[in-house]
Amino acid sequence: MIVSKQVQNVLDFIQKIEIEENLNPWEANRAFYTNFIPLAGKKEAVFQITEQTLSDNNNSINLRIYRPNDDEKQPVIIYFHGGWFNAGSLETHDTPLRQLANATQSTIIAVDYRLAPEHPFPAGLNDCEFVVKWLIENALSINIDPEKIIIAGDSAGGALASSITRKFRSKIAVQLLIYPVTSNDLKTASWIEFQNGPLLDLKSGIQAWDWYLPDNYKNDSDAIPLLANDLSGLPPTFIAVAEYDPLRDEAIQYAEKIKKAEGSVKLNLYKGTTHGFFQMGGFIADSKILMQDMVDFLNNTVITK
Template sequence: MASLVEIVPSSVVVQVLRGVFALPEPVKRLIAGKPVRLDGHRLSVDAQLLLTMMRLEGEQRLGADTVEEARQGLARSTVYLPKVPARPVATRKVDAGGVPARLYTPKGLADGSPLLVFYHGGGWVVGDIDTHDTVCRYLAVHAEVRVLTVEYRLAPEHPYPAAPDDALTAYEYAVAHAGEMGADPSAIAVGGDSAGGNLAAVVGVLAERRPDFALLFYPATDMSVRRRSREVFGEGFYLTDEDMVWCSDHYCRVERRAEVKASPLLAEDLSGFPATYLVTAGFDPLRDEGEAFARRLEEFAVPVALRRQEDLIHGFANTWSLGGRFREAMSEAAGALRTGLYAGPRDRS
């Protein structure tokens, strides 16, 4: 069956979607249905409404029958979310040590700003720098930073450890060439969502020159075991347990999933990991492993702010332009990044 965006012009779909999310909350509740309560949390009406709209459109999960269909599905969903921050952001291509990347620079940002090296999500199989363009623009504008987003190689064409190898290569390039990009070499963060959060965490563990801050959105941190949140939220909240199995099987062989480049939670020593803002979603199968990583960081005296957005679902960073709870959560994350980079230690001499 054809999807809504294949039948109706995208401009119409966008206007309808914006109109729906701009409705008063009681009206949104009528559309979304009865409140959803699970594991002691109540799903926000914005998240529930988004899931309702996704069911109407036919896009209910990240995975698909084929890799190509999954990639097309995620790319198509960006048609819904074209809004960008009002402040203009210049972009240019960067060859980050052989890894394609894109540099975002907000208009008027002074030279010597901090830099965020960002890795997109998508289960190491789908997604690209275009699917996460609005995320990078938002963080660049609202955290007052330059953002270098990385086009790491995807599985199954390039299975593990291609993605973490590219992540490390791009980060090392950023460290060596920060000044050329107009950034401060002593204020470099890593960040990412989901699989991208996994790669950012790997860089935080393994990079010779550790990042100055880490911004982790609902990161995948341990491929070796199943945790309770996968059982509780593994169906009906966008990212499913089936999706996670599908992505993992395309990405990494079972016998290698306990390696640090795949599961940074299992690193023997996390001392030296940068100060971190780690945010999870309450209705997310990845919730528990993200929070387990935060607790392990605390065991090694790493400054970490763990924030559970208890009423949201996986992927909320990409939906900030819908407003409401999604934008509130992203605003908090951008504020944490700005504080961590501008107020943190800057002297690397």
């Protein structure tokens, strides 16, 4: 494995992160992940950023809404953040989502779904589903074009995005999956090659799935996208994978499965990069390349049509 100087600088930065010793394992994961924020670089100004809380029975779901302009009936990207199902927040992805809102000139709704292990599957997925239902029902009143709903997510958020797109396929115009989690098997060639990292490792993968997935859901395709067999009729799909990422091969397998179901997929491999580079735009140039690739894909499939 030969990483670029940019990636090596990121790895050096991460190596120096210090976490309080008195935290439990998942709290330590969250603190560690939050410390990645400076890697994303400078925060761009956005026309309007607001926050909203939805209530689903006794559960509150926080949203952050990025509006790049005041146009009527804007395309909308509903975004589910990564973090191995047990970390991540509205803050961890704030910088790249500002950039994505400006680049695509689309409203972005970031979803602060519940995390494991306190809230194992299907709690987080249920939150995401509730938000999408709410948006579909209220699209016009919140100035969203109901014909241009885009589902997106990175890593664990990519797993959630995959399942949500399947559930709402007739309502979704495009899905954007950034190095998505698609399997709990952890036995692909890329998992074997990169079982010790960089960034993700096999031990953390096993722990993440153990926290997230109760025994009675071990074969649930809503949790494990690669197990899904109902992939016909999906919207155009963009999948980004990093060369030095244990998740690389399972994402490629998911792309191939969509193709076998006669779906339209654009699969982009970013060579020399590692998992998480979407959030590392202050260091890694491929983050901006990925951003532009998503803009181009959306322009060709939904936004300008």
